[in-house]
Amino acid sequence: MIIPDTKDWTWVLERPCADCGLDTAAIAREDVAGTVRANAAFWVELLAGDAAALRKRPRPDVWSQLEYACHVRDVFRLFALRLDLMLTQDDPVFPNWDQDETAVAENYGAQDPVRVSAELAEAAEVLAIAFDRVEGARWQRTGNRSDGARFTVQSFAPYLIHDVVHHRFDVSE
Numbered sequence: 001m002i003i004p005d006t007k008d009w010t011w012v013l014e015r016p017c018a019d020c021g022l023d024t025a026a027i028a029r030e031d032v033a034g035t036v037r038a039n040a041a042f043w044v045e046l047l048a049g050d051a052a053a054l055r056k057r058p059r060p061d062v063w064s065q066l067e068y069a070c071h072v073r074d075v076f077r078l079f080a081l082r083l084d085l086m087l088t089q090d091d092p093v094f095p096n097w098d099q100d101e102t103a104v105a106e107n108y109g110a111q112d113p114v115r116v117s118a119e120l121a122e123a124a125e126v127l128a129i130a131f132d133r134v135e136g137a138r139w140q141r142t143g144n145r146s147d148g149a150r151f152t153v154q155s156f157a158p159y160l161i162h163d164v165v166h167h168r169f170d171v172s173e
Contacts, residue, residue: 012162013155020169024158029139032157033128036076039164040124043069046171047117054113063103065171069116070108071099072164076123079160083130086143086153093144131157 016023027035047054047069054066063071078097085092139154151159 010155012159017162017166020162020166022162022165024162027158027161029134029154029157032161033131035161036124036128036131036164039072039161039168040076040121040128042168043072043120044117047113047120049113051113055109057109063170064109066111066113066116067103067108068167068171069113069120070106070111071103072167073116073120073123074099074102074106075160075163076120076127079156080123080127080130082143083127083134083153083156086141086151086156087130087134087138091142091144093146096146127160 012024014025046065049065051066054069055064057064057067082094085094134153140152142150142152143156144150
């Protein structure tokens, strides 16, 4: 994993990423859903490739394209859950999620790319629809990770976008 899930995440909002180049400040909240959909389209196209090639790790310590795609699918699912919590509960604390533990437990590298593609597209669309429905003061609703990181829906959206765009960069290198 290149981007750790740490408490100090606010740099994503303050400056372009030195690796992937994404400037989250340039993403209007009205574009979040479309950006999610466009990112999902990239992964769906990638997953249509040769399954053996998708499973090949560039180095033992770097995920394969398939593993990254599984992670992105699960990020879309997780963020949909967290967004729902933020919009339906007052100041919720998000359930813990260990992305590396999940990758091992779910055996990302052995999953079927066709199935992952369909699941990723579905998860992205659910999340995009949820962001399409956020209006007005709801962008200021809050949520918290158990490590103390605090988000508004407004800050949560670019954090999400950076994560999935950065992973697209990871597999494109």
